[in-house]
Amino acid sequence: MDIIFDPLRLLLATAKDVVPVLLLLVLFQTLVLKRPIPRPGRIIFGFCLVLVGMACFLGGLDLALFPLGRSMAILLAEGARSGGADTWASYGWVYLFALLVGFSTTIAEPSLIAVAHKAEEASRHSISAWGLRLAVAIGVAVGIALGTFRIVSGTPLYLYIMVGYVVVAVQTVLAPKMIVPLAYDSGGVTTSTVTVPLVAALGLGLASNVPGRSPALDGFGLIAFASLFPIISVLGYAQLAQFKARRRHR
């Protein structure tokens, strides 16, 4: 029964997301700009694909990956505590899991696919969509691994964030100008439909299992890490590319 009813409910939920946007666009196009919509049939079909696609995607995640990933995050957090001495080093599997989950969920993130695709097209292929997504995913992976270390070790969040912002500010001055806005944008798109549920489960699982941490205070920092570190890694990726190009010219 679940399999028959769930997709319908999801389709309705995504329709609530998509239809108002479509109406808004059509309204402005016809009433304010007074232009016919170019190739309306094709565009409506595209919106339908987005709608059905998102419903399938979210429904499938709920069916296949989220329950398993969530219970895994909690199991690992519990296992680390019972597994011996309570130092930050006994959480090795947790850091590895955080690193890999951060990377792999970011690669599957639809908003990032969209932005990277647009960036490749707008830069006339001088930015590679796949390279950009890899850079962002590495940033999220490092960010989340460091974030779990922060929860385990109990060091204050603002220290990491402050240092991170200083690094971003310095890199902004040094990095090639064309990449800066894109790097800032990638910080905002990483934390979305795939990453947040799994990472939030990891954060909450850790915060409620590590002695002395409160879920309300320590659970939320992971998202902040996941939005900060991709900026650093994308700027770094561009700096590396620039550095290599300069060396080749000499």
Place this chain on the structure above:
Amino acid sequence: MQFAAALGKALLGACRDLAPIVLVIAVFQLLVLQQPFPEFASILIGLALVVVGLAFFVVGLDIGLFPLGEALAEEFARKGSLFWLLLFAFTLGAGTTVAEPALIAVTREGAIAAAESGLINNLPEAIDRYALGVRLTVALSVGAAIVVGVLRILRGWPLPVLIVSGYVLVMVMTLFAPEGIVGLAYDSGGVTTSTVTVPLVTALGVGLARTIRGRDPVTDGFGLIALASLTPMIFVMLFGLLVH
């Protein structure tokens, strides 16, 4: 035929994009935790749905969301009416944010936390009013962010100056804002940009930058999302300062 080819390519791409997460979960389940997969059939069905869904989404972006977003941006630039363009930018930002399910969930939890810590009365009406207040504040802030971002593209303002001064403002306000709202403020910055809004807003920015002479689609076209994740933090902390 063209559509079938595009869909086939998107399906392959979706398999590649999802392979890492499937691999990570499978390896941890089998090797680290050493547990079998529960309900194997439903996991397979779920994976098939995820792959097909992602492929549909990507193809739909290419033939629906991106072309419409860019066509609108180009025509707004040609029409040359700043008022309508800014009104559109605001409505797009605020309108897509106000009904965002993730935002509704976060503001609700934030309001309950605020009630428990004694910031507001622990009554259902007070909690609802507080949650709605934060939600409208966030919607307003995203609308404002897109307006500022569009103005920036038109005028050619440098983005780093805007962003860095925004973050300095966030830091300063963190010191003064009531403690109970800081976490909520930071979180609301992350949940505003949904899967439908991001492609549209990106197409709007790139389309505008491409149409206006002297603007580069990469340097000037991006940055709207960054602003939309920054302003909610500032506005929500301001809301906290005003209410408490």
